Structures are given as C-alpha cells and as structure tokens.
Amino acid sequence: MPTTDLSANQARNVLVTGGNRGIGLAIARAFVDAGDNVVITHRSGEPPEGLQGVTCEVTDSASVDAAFTAAEEIFGGPVEVLVANAGITRDTLLMRMSDDDFDSVIDTNLAGAFRCARRAVTGMIRKRRGRIVLISSVVGLYGSPGQANYAASKSGLVGLARSISRELGGRGITANVVAPGFIETEMTAVLPEEQKKAYLATIPAGRFATPEEVASVVRFVASDDAAYVTGAVIPVDGGLGMGH
Template structure:
C-alpha cells in the first residue's frame, strides 16, 4: 500500500538514494532540498520536490502543508538533512559549532515534531534518523558533527519510549564513510586512511544505506524501535 514518505535533504547523496528506493517501491515520496535544482531522476519517478531550510521553523511548517496537500499526512519520515564544518576544536568558531548542531540536531527536532502530530492521530508511523558512525567512535576535527549526530541517538531512544504505545517506531541508521559529495571533498590520502580503518576494506554506497532505511520502514521491522543500525563496514563495531 502506497504511503506518504518524506525525506529531508533528498536531493543528493544518501538522501537521494533513499528517496529513489521508496519511490521505486511505489510509495508517494516527497523530498526537501535547500538550494540548487531537484534531481531529474527523482522528478521522473514522480517525487515531490519541496524547497525547505530545516533551520527555519516557518519553512518546515510550509513544507509539511505542501506535502500533506499533495500526498496526505506523512507516514514515514526519514530525517537525513545535515551539514558539516570540520575543524580542530582549537580553531573551530562558536558559529561553526552552533550551525552544525542547529541543522543536524535542532533541524531534526523541528521536522520530527511536525510529523509527530499526524502520526499520533493515526496511531502509526515510522521515523528514521540518519546519524553517523562518527557519533559512535569519534573523529578528530569533527567534534561539532559528532556531537550533533550522537545527539540524534538520545533523541531517537527517548522518542521511541514516548511513542511506542501509539505504534510509532523511531530508529537510527548510522552510516560510515559513504560515496557522497562529503567523501569526495576528502583528499585521496584522507580517503585511503579512512578506508584503511574499515574491516570490509571499502567505501560504502548510498544504496546500501537506503536498503537499511527501507527495511526499518517496512512491516518486517514492526517490532524494532530505539535501535541504532550501523551501516559502516564494521568501522564502529563495539560502540
């Protein structure tokens, strides 16, 4: 049965792969993007592009109203939108720290809170947050990013306890190094060093992250909530 699915930050990378896999499965998919143009392949699949900056509460509200008018109330939310501003702590500005937390953690709070309203009424829903292996193991130069992504885990587990009785599941997927624009910005030496830490010895693919997200949104995962699912080639095992 076709569901109303919303993917934040669905215009590229992991979010793009997630939006595509749900659309190909027959769901009604909307995705947010902040800048640029919506990807042509998602438009061809019938996905609804919604321009939205999740750091702005008013824009989040307008985005939901657009999705609800076109697809109905959101039944599956994938909170994927995020940014990074990497720098060693001694050189990191307060603005760089706050901007990352504001988008990755507080922005997720805004999008999840707005979806929560309709899910509570319907007494069902799936919420999946995209965190990072960095949240579990740490990484030099990413204290702001790691803190924001680790915050999503506490957020999800607390919310899972709040909403479980209403048949709403809340889970986290924690990708490792994945073939995205963020990884492409790294030098060849940086990529080699990071891949060298991965037991499977390779970089992940966005479609592999999307497959885990799709599973958590399926009926097969109806008894899974508050879980953190690493899709990282084993890099953060044991955390």
C-alpha cells in the same frame, strides 16, 4: 488493539529531508522504486528529475511547518514515514572552532531533526502509526578529530530517537537511527588517494559503502518487518565503529 503495521501493499507517504543529493537522494529513490509516494525537501533550486520536492530550511520552525503542509497537500494526507537526513558540516579543530561553527551544525543536524520529527508526529499520532528514521553517522558514535560539532549533533540523534520511542511507542510509531560510515559520494570522491587508503585500512569490509546500501537499511527500518524495532542504532559502516 490498534493496528501498528504499515501495510506493505499500500503506498505510504514518505518525506525525506535533504533528499536532493547523496545518501538522501538514494533513500528517496529507493522508496519511489518500492511504490511509495515520496516528497523530498531541498533548500534551493529544483528537485532531482522524477522526484517531487518542497523547499525547507530545517533551522526554521515556520519553514518546516510550511514544507510539511505543502507535502501533505501533494500526498493528500499526512506524512507516514519521515527520514530526517538534512545535515551540514563545518569541520575544524576544537581550539579553532567558533561558536557559530558549533551552533550552526547543532541547529541543522540535531535541532533540525527535532523540528521535523515534532511536526511529523502530529499526523502519525492521529493515524496511530508511523516511522521516523534519523540519519546519523559512525562519527556520532566513534568521534573524529576536527568534528566535535558534527559528532555531537549526530550522537544527539540517538537520545532523540530513544525518547520518541518511549513517548510514542504505544501509538504504533517507531523511531530509529541509521549510522552510515564512509560512503561513495561526491564528498569521498575528491579525497586524495593516500587519504582514501588510510580510511580503507580502518574498515574491516575493506571498501566504502554505496548510498544504495544505506537506503536499503533505511527502507527496512521503515517497513512492516521492523515494526518491533524502535530506539535502535543501526550502523552501515563495514565494521568501522563496531563496539561503539
């Protein structure tokens, strides 16, 4: 029988898209702290201190392929864990949402994850093992006014992960979705105090999560302990979206 577990005692090659800030950065640092080899993708500038990075535009298949090739050269082997985190928002009410507002968010958040997963599995299939973790959002399950584009892109990741699971589960490859709720990041830090209170009132846990709490869940679903978990949607939302 093929070996499906990733060795807990061996450093793995981990690629985190959009790993230069916020949740993506916390995820990247969590894997580094665990002793894994980590490369992040970023669209411009330099990678954060202590991390290796490659530039990547996830809306462009050629750019995705070049980023993976560059990461494989750094690793000296294929990507074994992909965390597809890169994403954008263009929030506006449905009647005011332009085609470009909708298309650009779908192209980055959903099609971008597809492009990265498609490129990643070529190496995973050869090794007969791999982990794909797609970073969604509670909004993808719960919906949100002014975020029809974002919610559609994030809910689409569920179908993507489950289709990958059915196609490649027999090759030792898992694909799961982690769906964060409100997280303490630069984006939530600038919210007006009254808006923060309104959000907090809807969260049973009574607080926002830290990026590190999301990173811990991502590391779990990429671990040996989660070898039999695939096609799952794991909320990290303090109970906000329960039942969805």
